[in-house]
Amino acid sequence: MARITASVYSSHIPAVGAAFDHGKTHEPYWQKVFSGYEFSKVWEKQQKPDVVFLVYNDHATAFSLSLIPTFAIMTGPEFQPADEGYGARPVPPVIGHPELASHIASEVIQKDFDLTLVNEIDVDHGLTVPMSCMFGKVDAWPCKVIPFAVNVVQHPVPSGARCFALGQAIRAAIESYPEDLNVQVWGTGGMSHQLQGPRAGLINREWDNAFLDRLIDDPKGLAAMPNIDYVREAGSEGIELVMWLIARGAMSDLRGGPKPKVAHRFYHVPASNTAVGHLILENG
Amino acid sequence: MSLGKEFKDIPGTIVFDSEQSRKGYWLNQFCMSLMKADNRARFKANERAYLDEWKMTEEQKLAVMSRDLNRMMALGGNIYFLSKIGATDGKSFQQMAGSMTGMTEAAYREMMVGGGRSIEGNRKIGEHGDAQGAAPTGKDK
Numbered sequence A: 001m002a003r004i005t006a007s008v009y010s011s012h013i014p015a016v017g018a019a020f021d022h023g024k025t026h027e028p029y030w031q032k033v034f035s036g037y038e039f040s041k042v043w044e045k046q047q048k049p050d051v052v053f054l055v056y057n058d059h060a061t062a063f064s065l066s067l068i069p070t071f072a073i074m075t076g077p078e079f080q081p082a083d084e085g086y087g088a089r090p091v092p093p094v095i096g097h098p099e100l101a102s103h104i105a106s107e108v109i110q111k112d113f114d115l116t117l118v119n120e121i122d123v124d125h126g127l128t129v130p131m132s133c134m135f136g137k138v139d140a141w142p143c144k145v146i147p148f149a150v151n152v153v154q155h156p157v158p159s160g161a162r163c164f165a166l167g168q169a170i171r172a173a174i175e176s177y178p179e180d181l182n183v184q185v186w187g188t189g190g191m192s193h194q195l196q197g198p199r200a201g202l203i204n205r206e207w208d209n210a211f212l213d214r215l216i217d218d219p220k221g222l223a224a225m226p227n228i229d230y231v232r233e234a235g236s237e238g239i240e241l242v243m244w245l246i247a248r249g250a251m252s253d254l255r256g257g258p259k260p261k262v263a264h265r266f267y268h269v270p271a272s273n274t275a276v277g278h279l280i281l282e283n284g
Numbered sequence B: 001m002s003l004g005k006e007f008k009d010i011p012g013t014i015v016f017d018s019e020q021s022r023k024g025y026w027l028n029q030f031c032m033s034l035m036k037a038d039n040r041a042r043f044k045a046n047e048r049a050y051l052d053e054w055k056m057t058e059e060q061k062l063a064v065m066s067r068d069l070n071r072m073m074a075l076g077g078n079i080y081f082l083s084k085i086g087a088t089d090g091k092s093f094q095q096m097a098g099s100m101t102g103m104t105e106a107a108y109r110e111m112m113v114g115g116g117r118s119i120e121g122n123r124k125i126g127e128h129g130d131a132q133g134a135a136p137t138g139k140d141k
């Protein structure tokens, strides 16, 4: 049977992707950011996941205002890195897992999570930047990826509670898949940042670290936090952090398993306008 | 159920909801068109003519031509969409975000390196933080 071995949480800042692509990772400013992923790259080489279920959001790249799915699962076989206006990132195409993705969709839709199914889409920095951070520069990604997009652009966006419940349904779906697969679930975006208006540049270090603490120890309580708190405390774009609760909901302590082990934790300010947060939790 | 009033009580912040989205629909869709190189070239060659192809308000077109991001936000723009204009101009997200604060590019960068803008006094309208002032727009200049 397929099993979820770990969940990974990471910011997905576009400037980090640009620094990576333009060979600036050793410049002091960027070195501080990438140092937080040194452990993770080694860890991934040992873990060898078969599939990553990768929760991210599209940033007005593939979804314009003509189509705004709240939750979209990508069931197609392959996805190209998108041209977001600066040219496409020079990273490999993302290979999907249509069978597992369709299985998950079928299972969670029957549990009343009304997902949108997407077969053709270009994936933006929200998906490819964490992959570069976790896997480094590669000719081909070392695993298959099921992209899962959440609307965090137009409010109302889904609540933390809904994301958390969805994560639990996704976990049950993955664990009922008959093939023996090592699956990781990733939640991306955040941490505190605001890209607009006179309050642009907001960073809330204390709130971010409390979020990390609670994500580890009190995910149920954290999931009850209303969306207004994210926007007010972590900035208008800090709302992306609700996506982390999908990944946290997929951990096995929530179905009675042991507490996950914190394999790695990292926090740094700034990368461009944003606080970088990164966490790895292993299932016991 | 419309979005709670508390979303309008954050200083220096416009929350992009269905109302803003309706208001800014064509402004944002125009921005999306700049993802294509051909459209970027046509826009750069004659901004006014290109904007006139879209069902945008005159105010929105003027805000685009003056690159007044705060004004564009007030008129229904969303920052992820508006960033396509910045990309067309060769600007980074940090330059764009900084330009909305009334700070110089260098001062904004310094602030970020120093840990970013503090939340203290910037949670609710009427507190005493540094983001409580009106949005700097081209009209004030």
Ligand SMILES: [Fe+2]
Residues within 6 Å of the ligand: A012, A057, A059, A126, A189, A190, A240
């Ligand atoms: Fe994002």
